[in-house]
Amino acid sequence: MSLKYALEKEVAVAAVLRACKLTSSVFNKLVKGEQLTKGDKSPVTVGDYAAQAVVNTILANAFPDDKVVGEEDSSDLRLETNSDLRNRVVELANQALTDDLTLGDNVQWGIGPGSERTSGELMNAIDRGNHEGGKVGRLWTLDPIDGTKGFLRGEQYAVCLAFLVDSKVQVGVIGCPNLPVVATNPDGRRGCLLIAVRGQGAEQRSLDNSNPQRLAIPKFKDADLNFLESVDPGHSSHGFNERVARILNVSREPTRMDSQAKYCALARGDGAIYLRMPVRADYEEKIWDHAAGCLIVEEAGGLVTDSCGEALKFGLGRTLGQNFGVVGAGKDLHSKVIEAIKRAKQEEAAENQPVCLLWSSVRFDMLVVKSILLLSCLMLPKAQAEKIVRNTDPQIYYHGRWDKSPGTWWAGTGFKLNVQNLRTLALNLGPHTTSPTVPIGVSLDYEAFVTVNISAGNNVLPLDSSESSEKKNTVVRINSWGWQNNRVNLESIALNADAKLLPYTPSRLTLQFIGDSLSAGQYLPQGVDQAWPFLVGEAFKAEHVVVAQPGIALTDIVSYGNPRGMSVQFFKTEDSGYYYSTDHNYTTPWDFSRDVPSPSAVILHLGYIVSTSEDRPVHYLQSQLNRANDNGQNVPADTFVQASTLNYLVFLGHLRKIYRTQPLLILTPWGWPQPDGTVGYYYQGKYEEILNLWKAAGDHSTYLVNTTGWVTYDDIFHDLYGAGVLKNSAKSLCALVLLIIVSISLPSFSAMDVARTHFGTEILSDNEDDAISQLRFGIWSVCFYRASDGDRFCSPRHHGYAVSIQSPTSSDTATVGSSWTRGLAIHPVAAAITFFALLFSFSTHVTITLVASLLSFLAALLTLIAFACDIALFAFAKHKFGDLDGVDADTDTGPAFWLTFVSFFLLCFAGCTVCFGRRRARMNNASSSYPMTTSSTPFWKRLRRIY
Ligand SMILES: Nc1ncnc2c1ncn2[C@@H]1O[C@H](COP(=O)(O)O)[C@@H](O)[C@H]1OP(=O)(O)O
Numbered sequence: 014m015s016l017k018y019a020l021e022k023e024v025a026v027a028a029v030l031r032a033c034k035l036t037s038s039v040f041n042k043l044v045k046g047e048q049l050t051k052g053d054k055s056p057v058t059v060g061d062y063a064a065q066a067v068v069n070t071i072l073a074n075a076f077p078d079d080k081v082v083g084e085e086d087s088s089d090l091r092l093e094t095n096s097d098l099r100n101r102v103v104e105l106a107n108q109a110l111t112d113d114l115t116l117g118d119n120v121q122w123g124i125g126p127g128s129e130r131t132s133g134e135l136m137n138a139i140d141r142g143n144h145e146g147g148k149v150g151r152l153w154t155l156d157p158i159d160g161t162k163g164f165l166r167g168e169q170y171a172v173c174l175a176f177l178v179d180s181k182v183q184v185g186v187i188g189c190p191n192l193p194v195v196a197t198n199p200d201g202r203r204g205c206l207l208i209a210v211r212g213q214g215a216e217q218r219s220l221d222n223s224n225p226q227r228l229a230i231p232k233f234k235d236a237d238l239n240f241l242e243s244v245d246p247g248h249s250s251h252g253f254n255e256r257v258a259r260i261l262n263v264s265r266e267p268t269r270m271d272s273q274a275k276y277c278a279l280a281r282g283d284g285a286i287y288l289r290m291p292v293r294a295d296y297e298e299k300i301w302d303h304a305a306g307c308l309i310v311e312e313a314g315g316l317v318t319d320s321c322g323e324a325l326k327f328g329l330g331r332t333l334g335q336n337f338g339v340v341g342a343g344k345d346l347h348s349k350v351i352e353a354i355k356r357a358k359q360e361e362a363a364e365n366q367p368v369c370l371l372w373s374s375v376r377f378d379m380l381v382v383k384s385i386l387l388l389s390c391l392m393l394p395k396a397q398a399e400k401i402v403r404n405t406d407p408q409i410y411y412h413g414r415w416d417k418s419p420g421t422w423w424a425g426t427g428f429k430l431n432v433q434n435l436r437t438l439a440l441n442l443g444p445h446t447t448s449p450t451v452p453i454g455v456s457l458d459y460e461a462f463v464t465v466n467i468s469a470g471n472n473v474l475p476l477d478s479s480e481s482s483e484k485k486n487t488v489v490r491i492n493s494w495g496w497q498n499n500r501v502n503l504e505s506i507a508l509n510a511d512a513k514l515l516p517y518t519p520s521r522l523t524l525q526f527i528g529d530s531l532s533a534g535q536y537l538p539q540g541v542d543q544a545w546p547f548l549v550g551e552a553f554k555a556e557h558v559v560v561a562q563p564g565i566a567l568t569d570i571v572s573y574g575n576p577r578g579m580s581v582q583f584f585k586t587e588d589s590g591y592y593y594s595t596d597h598n599y600t601t602p603w604d605f606s607r608d609v610p611s612p613s614a615v616i617l618h619l620g621y622i623v624s625t626s627e628d629r630p631v632h633y634l635q636s637q638l639n640r641a642n643d644n645g646q647n648v649p650a651d652t653f654v655q656a657s658t659l660n661y662l663v664f665l666g667h668l669r670k671i672y673r674t675q676p677l678l679i680l681t682p683w684g685w686p687q688p689d690g691t692v693g694y695y696y697q698g699k700y701e702e703i704l705n706l707w708k709a710a711g712d713h714s715t716y717l718v719n720t721t722g723w724v725t726y727d728d729i730f731h732d733l734y735g736a737g738v739l740k741n742s743a744k745s746l747c748a749l750v751l752l753i754i755v756s757i758s759l760p761s762f763s764a765m766d767v768a769r770t771h772f773g774t775e776i777l778s779d780n781e782d783d784a785i786s787q788l789r790f791g792i793w794s795v796c797f798y799r800a801s802d803g804d805r806f807c808s809p810r811h812h813g814y815a816v817s818i819q820s821p822t823s824s825d826t827a828t829v830g831s832s833w834t835r836g837l838a839i840h841p842v843a844a845a846i847t848f849f850a851l852l853f854s855f856s857t858h859v860t861i862t863l864v865a866s867l868l869s870f871l872a873a874l875l876t877l878i879a880f881a882c883d884i885a886l887f888a889f890a891k892h893k894f895g896d897l898d899g900v901d902a903d904t905d906t907g908p909a910f911w912l913t914f915v916s917f918f919l920l921c922f923a924g925c926t927v928c929f930g931r932r933r934a935r936m937n938n939a940s941s942s943y944p945m946t947t948s949s950t951p952f953w954k955r956l957r958r959i960y
C-alpha cells in the first residue's frame with residue numbers, strides 16, 4: 014500500500030528537478046536575443062519555454078489523460094522569425110529530457126537517454142498547458158519559471174508545479190535553484206526543493222533530491238515579525254504592506270524576493286507574513302502563481318486566503334477570479350493580519366478625504382495646524398471604501414455579445430447584477446469605450462430603463478440611495494442601447510463596501526432576436542430599448558438578446574457600411590463601426606457556450622435590406638426626403654432563398670448547428686406601408702418557400718410567422734420619421750388657410766359669405782336706396798346686389814352689423830340685428846388659435862406636440878362655436894325674410910359656412926393624430942416590471958433623474 018498521490022508526487026519531483034537543472038544551466042549561458050517580450054510586456058526566455066516543454070512531456074507520458082494549465086504557449090515561438098529561439102528551446106529541452114535517470118526516475122515518463130523529441134512534439138508539449146482549467150477533474154498547473162525578472166537578475170525564481178483534484182490542490186512541488194538552503198546563511202549552499210502533499214505535511218530537500226527536512230512554521234514573537242513581499246511594486250502594493258506593518262507593530266524590514274520562493278520562505282519560517290495586495294484593479298492572479306506555494310504553506314501549518322479571509326478559488330479557470338489580494342501566515346497569526354488589513358483599508362479610505370490628506374502633508378512643527386486638521390479629519394464621516402467587482406466575476410450576468418476587451422457589441426448587449434445592500438454603483442470603463450459617450454439604459458428592480466451617458470473612466474451611476482435599507486436585494490439591469498457604434502468596455506464595477514453581489518437568477522425564457530435597423534431601434538429616442546424585440550422580450554418577462562444593426566444584409570455583401578452580411582456577422586463579427594480598428598477583424602467566432610441559459614426560441618426578421626426595389630417601392634417619405642440610396646440591395650428573390658453563397662437556407666443551417674432543438678421563428682417582413690393605406694410586401698411567397706425547403710430537409714421546429722397586416726403607415730412613419738407630425742401639420746395648415754379666408758370674408762372676398770338670400774321680388778333695404786335682388790352675410794359686413802344692374806354695395810366693415818328689409822306691400826320690416834352677427838367674430842379667433850396649433854405641431858418634443866394637440870382641439874371648439882353662429886344667422890335670416898309679407902325670399906348657406914364646417918373636422922383630426930401618436934409612443938415606452946427574484950418591495954424606486 015502506498016500513500017495517496019505518491020505517484021503524482023514522484024512524477025512532479027522528477028519533472029521539477031529536471032526543469033531546475035535546465036533553468037540553472039540556461040541562466041549561466043543566456044545570451045542576448047534568447048528572450049521575448051510577451052503581450053503583457055513581461056519577459057519570457059528560452060528557459061521558460063524549454064522548462065514547460067520538459068515538464069509537460071513528462072506529465073503527458075505519466076498521466077496522458079490529465080489536463081495542464083501552464084503559463085506559456087508556443088504561438089510566438091512557432092513564428093518563422095523566431096526559429097533560432099525555437100531551435101534553442103528544442104536543444105535545451107532535449108538535453109534535460111535525455112539526461113541520465115536518477116533515483117526514483119522512470120523511463121516510462123519519457124526521460125533518460127534516447128528520449129529526444131522533435132521540435133513539433135515539444136511545441137505541442139508546451140501547448141498542452143493551454144487548458145482553461147475548471148472545477149472538476151484532475152488538473153496540473155505549472156509556472157516553468159515563476160519570477161522571470163528575478164531569474165534574469167540572477168535572484169530568486171522558482172519552478173512551480175501543483176496537482177489539483179476537483180479544484181483542490183493535492184500536491185505542490187517548488188524548485189528554487191537560487192534559494193539558500195539555510196536562510197541565515199545567504200552565502201552558503203543554494204538550491205531547494207519544497208514538496209507538500211495534502212494531509213502528509215511539507216518538506217524541503219536540496220536540489221539533488223537529498224536531505225529531506227520537515228517544515229513547520231514557527232510561532233513568531235511580535236518583535237520578530239516581518240513581511241515577505243514582491244520585489245516588483247507593480248505586482249503588490251508596498252505602501253499598503255507598510256500600513257499593515259504599522260498597525261501590527263512590525264519593526265523589521267520586509268524581505269523582498271521574486272516568485273513563489275516567498276511561500277517557501279514562509280513555510281520555512283524565514284519570514285512571518287506573505288502579503289500581496291493588488292496594485293491594478295483589473296489584474297487577476299493566476300492559479301500557477303499560487304497553487305503549489307499555497308499547499309506548501311498550509312502543510313507547514315499556515316493558512317493562505319485572500320485579503321478578506323476567503324479561501325483562494327482554484328476552480329474558476331486560469332485565474333483566481335475575484336479573490337482580492339493574497340495573505341499567508343501561520344494559523345495563529347493569520348486572523349490578526351486579516352484584522353489589520355481591514356483597519357488599513359478603512360484608514361486608507363478615510364485618508365482619501367482631502368482634509369486628511371492635508372493633515373498628513375503638514376509638517377509636525379506646525380503642531381496647531383496639524384492638530385486642527387487631524388480633528389477635522391477624525392470628525393469627518395469616513396469615506397466609503399469601495400468593493401471592486403472585476404469584469405470576470407461569475408456573479409455578473411452578461412447577456413448579448415461581448416468581445417474580448419470585454420466590450421459590448423450589438424445594441425442591447427449588457428449585464429445584470431443582483432446586489433444586496435446596494436447604495437453606490439460605478440462603472441469603470443476601459444479605453445475601448447466609444448468616445449465621447451455611450452448611452453446605456455439602466456433599470457433597477459425591473460422598473461423602466463432610464464438613459465445614462467457614460468464614457469471611458471469612472472462613471473458613478475446616479476442611484477437614489479435615500480430609500481436604502483439593509484439586506485435588500487436590488488436587480489440592476491444595464492445595456493448599451495445605441496443602435497450602432499456603441500461599445501462599453503467594462504473593466505470593473507465599484508459598489509459600496511458593504512454591498513454583496515449575489516447570483517442573478519435569469520428568467521427561464523430566453524429569446525434570441527436576429528434583425529436589422531427596425532430591430533436595432535434605429536432613430537428611436539432610446540434605441541434598441543424601444544425597439545420591437547426588446548419590448549417583446551420585456552413583455553414576455555424573458556431574457557433577450559438582440560443581434561441587429563441598421564443596414565445589415567442577410568447575404569454576404571457590402572451593405573450600408575457593413576462589409577459582411579448577417580450570415581457571417583452572427584457567428585463571428587464586428588460592427589461596421591469597428592471595421593477599421595485593428596482589434597477587430599471579422600475572424601473571432603462568438604462563444605455561444607456563454608449564452609446561459611441558451612435561448613428558448615430564435616426569432617428572425619430579415620430581408621428588407623437586401624430586397625429589390627421593385628419588390629419594395631420607395632415610400633412617400635423617402636421620396637420626400639430624397640434618401641435616394643435606400644432602394645435595397647437588389648438581391649434577387651431566388652438568391653435570397655437559396656443560392657451557392659450565403660443565403661437564408663444556409664444561414665438557417667448554421668443557426669441549427671448552435672441552436673439544435675430550439676424553435677426558429679421566421680417573421681415575414683412587416684412590409685413597406687404607403688400613405689394611401691396599401692403595404693408593399695417584398696419577397697412575397699419566398700418565406701413560405703424557405704420553410705418548405707427547410708422542412709423538406711428534415712427540420713420541423715421552424716415556423717413561419719406571417720406578419721401581413723401587422724403594420725400600417727402610421728405605425729412606422731408616424732413616430733419614427735415624423736410623418737405623423739407632417740400629416741398633423743398639414744391638417745392644421747389647411748384649417749388655418751380656410752379659416753383665414755373665411756375671416757377676411759366680405760367685402761374683400763365677395764363669395765365668402767356665411768348665408769345669402771335671393772329675392773324674387775324687388776325689395777328695399779334700410780342700407781340701400783335702390784331695389785335689391787340679393788344680399789350676402791359676411792363676417793364683417795353685408796353686401797347687396799342691385800336689382801337693376803347687379804352692382805354690389807357693401808356696408809362698412811363693422812363688428813356686429815345689422816340689416817333691415819322692407820316689405821314692398823306693407824310697412825312690415827324684417828331686421829337681422831347686430832346681436833346675430835356679432836358672434837361671427839369668433840372665426841378669426843379660431844384662425845389665430847389654429848395658427849399656434851400649427852406652429853407647435855412641427856415640434857417632435859412630446860410635451861409640445863401635446864400642447865399642439867390641445868390647441869387644435871381648442872381651435873376646433875371655437876370653430877364649432879363660430880359654425881353655430883353661422884347656423885343661427887342662416888336660420889334666423891331664412892325665418893325672418895321668409896315670413897315677410899309679399900316677399901319671395903330664398904335664404905341659402907354660403908361658402909364660408911361650409912368652409913367653417915370643414916375646418917372644424919380638420920382641426921378635430923389634427924388634434925386626434927397627436928393624441929393617438931402619443932398613445933402609441935407611450936406603448937413603445939412601456940416597460941414591464943417583473944420581479945423574478947425573491948426581493949419584496951423595491952427600495953430604489955428609480956434612478957435620480959439628474960441627467
Ligand atoms: N499587476 C500584477 N499584479 C500582481 N502580479 C502580477 C502582475 N503582473 C504580473 N504579475 C505576476 O506576478 C508574478 C511574480 O510575482 P512576484 O513579483 O511576487 O515575484 C509573476 O507570475 C507575474 O506574472 P507574469 O509571469 O505573467 O509576469
Ligand SMILES: [Mg+2]
Binds near residue numbers: 160
Ligand atoms: Mg509566475
